[in-house]
Amino acid sequence: MSSERIVETARGLVKTGGADALSMRKLSAELGVAPTAIYWHVGDRKKLLDAVLDAELADLPEVRATGATPHARLRSVARSIRRQVQEAPHVQALALTLDRSAAVSFPGQVALAREVTAAGLRGEEAAKAVRAILFLVGGFAMLEGSFRKRPPGARTTQELWAEVDQGDIDPVLLAAMGRPADTDALFTYALDHLIDAILRRS
Amino acid sequence: MSSERIVETARGLVKTGGADALSMRKLSAELGVAPTAIYWHVGDRKKLLDAVLDAELADLPEVRATGATPHARLRSVARSIRRQVQEAPHVQALALTLDRSAAVSFPGQVALAREVTAAGLRGEEAAKAVRAILFLVGGFAMLEGSFRKRPPGARTTQELWAEVDQGDIDPVLLAAMGRPADTDALFTYALDHLIDAILRRS
DNA sequence: ACCTGAACACCGTTCAAGT
DNA sequence: ACCTGAACACCGTTCAAGT
Numbered sequence: 001m002s003s004e005r006i007v008e009t010a011r012g013l014v015k016t017g018g019a020d021a022l023s024m025r026k027l028s029a030e031l032g033v034a035p036t037a038i039y040w041h042v043g044d045r046k047k048l049l050d051a052v053l054d055a056e057l058a059d060l061p062e063v064r065a066t067g068a069t070p071h072a073r074l075r076s077v078a079r080s081i082r083r084q085v086q087e088a089p090h091v092q093a094l095a096l097t098l099d100r101s102a103a104v105s106f107p108g109q110v111a112l113a114r115e116v117t118a119a120g121l122r123g124e125e126a127a128k129a130v131r132a133i134l135f136l137v138g139g140f141a142m143l144e145g146s147f148r149k150r151p152p153g154a155r156t157t158q159e160l161w162a163e164v165d166q167g168d169i170d171p172v173l174l175a176a177m178g179r180p181a182d183t184d185a186l187f188t189y190a191l192d193h194l195i196d197a198i199l200r201r202s
Numbered sequence: 203m204s205s206e207r208i209v210e211t212a213r214g215l216v217k218t219g220g221a222d223a224l225s226m227r228k229l230s231a232e233l234g235v236a237p238t239a240i241y242w243h244v245g246d247r248k249k250l251l252d253a254v255l256d257a258e259l260a261d262l263p264e265v266r267a268t269g270a271t272p273h274a275r276l277r278s279v280a281r282s283i284r285r286q287v288q289e290a291p292h293v294q295a296l297a298l299t300l301d302r303s304a305a306v307s308f309p310g311q312v313a314l315a316r317e318v319t320a321a322g323l324r325g326e327e328a329a330k331a332v333r334a335i336l337f338l339v340g341g342f343a344m345l346e347g348s349f350r351k352r353p354p355g356a357r358t359t360q361e362l363w364a365e366v367d368q369g370d371i372d373p374v375l376l377a378a379m380g381r382p383a384d385t386d387a388l389f390t391y392a393l394d395h396l397i398d399a400i401l402r403r404s
Numbered sequence: 405a406c407c408t409g410a411a412c413a414c415c416g417t418t419c420a421a422g423t
Numbered sequence: 424a425c426c427t428g429a430a431c432a433c434c435g436t437t438c439a440a441g442t
Binding site: 050096098099100101102103105106109110113114116117118121122123124126127128130131132135136138139140142143146147149150151154155157160164166168169170172173174176177181185186189190193194196197 | 252298300301302303304305307308311312315316318319320323324325326328329330332333334337338340341342344345348349351352353356357359362366368370371372374375376378379383387388391392395396398399
């Protein structure tokens with residue numbers, strides 16, 4: 001028994017079934033040990049989940065900027081953050097339940113700060129730019145995940161749109177809302193316009 | 203005992219302590235009844251939480267557009283949605299745990315669809331506009347809530363920024379990141395630029 | 405139709421006792 | 424130092440039994 005083995009086994013449970021799937025008793029059974037042994041090594045459930053998140057964060061790839069122009073470099077950082085979130089949604093979900101979302105986003109914030117500095121922005125204006133991009137990326141990531149899920153048996157958004165019958169909404173728009181959104185294209189669209197607006201000011 | 207009384211009492215528990223605070227046993231004690239009586243009236247815990255969310259949604263104020271120009275009207279709808287989320291964060295949190303975020307955002311989507319139609323947008327382009335604004339608003343709302351919270355004892359983002367010592371980041375920017383963000387100003391900034399970009403295309 | 409009580413299968417956590 | 428066992432205070436849910 002080592003705290004490393006406990007955390008690694010806990011990681012597996014969290015990865016497959018989320019934080020809810022991590023019970024001290026199930027984990028201890030998987031480790032072949034009494035539930036109380038975990039408390040000696042890593043402490044209570046909250047401490048264990050924090051350790052799981054720490055281990056997960058250490059394995060996350062670095063946020064890297066590529067490209068020559070300021071626009072391209074900011075774009076690449078934003079996409080890099082987005083990719084990270086998409087590839088490890090359980091990390092994001094865990095950070096959310098532990099109220100550690102801000103801390104998790106920190107490396108991305110630093111990378112953005114470096115690039116807006118390189119783009120020539122300074123002070124408050126630069127801070128605004130960093131945060132606007134961060135909120136766009138983070139917001140997209142969170143919404144995308146929660147919008148995709150729907151409870152079994154519930155009406156899809158498609159079905160809801162099919163029932164809308166209002167003369168003041170374009171019928172082609174209605175039909176388009178009924179189809180699933182291309183969130184990647186949507187993200188690029190919103191991001192490019194935001195970066196344009198930011199760089200136009202500098 | 204009526205299902206109305208059960209749901210209303212459950213609403214109180216959820217409003218103060220979130221979905222976690224709603225236990226069938228605590229609720230039944232508050233109602234002065236055996237835990238199993240709840241099952242007869244409203245079904246299991248998931249059904250009860252769904253009923254709580256439905257009751258909450260019914261009490262939400264309508265999304266209304268004001269203003270004369272397309273820009274002003276889109277802006278007012280976005281702000282209206284944002285205000286709704288800010289004033290009833292527990293509703294949003296509940297929708298998230300029940301995977302019903304998409305359904306909850308539906309009235310806002312319809313209001314946005316009406317306004318982009320009035321602004322002259324049609325078809326796919328209009329759908330893109332609706333979704334981009336919706337994601338901006340929703341993303342801000344979700345991130346704002348989760349960024350404000352931090353686990354007791356954890357370092358603040360301010361403290362993290364104070365430790366950053368990299369020559370390629372503007373020092374005034376570093377200091378600005380250490381201060382709390384004015385999310386309202388940030389939201390207006392990002393929203394206005396997005397609406398500008400959307401209307402420029404039509 | 406409506407409610408209770410007993411029961412089952414779970415939880416997290418503490419703490420004295422063992423080696 | 425490290426682990427177990429018993430115990431406590433909780434859960435959600437089912438189901439036969441009552442009125």
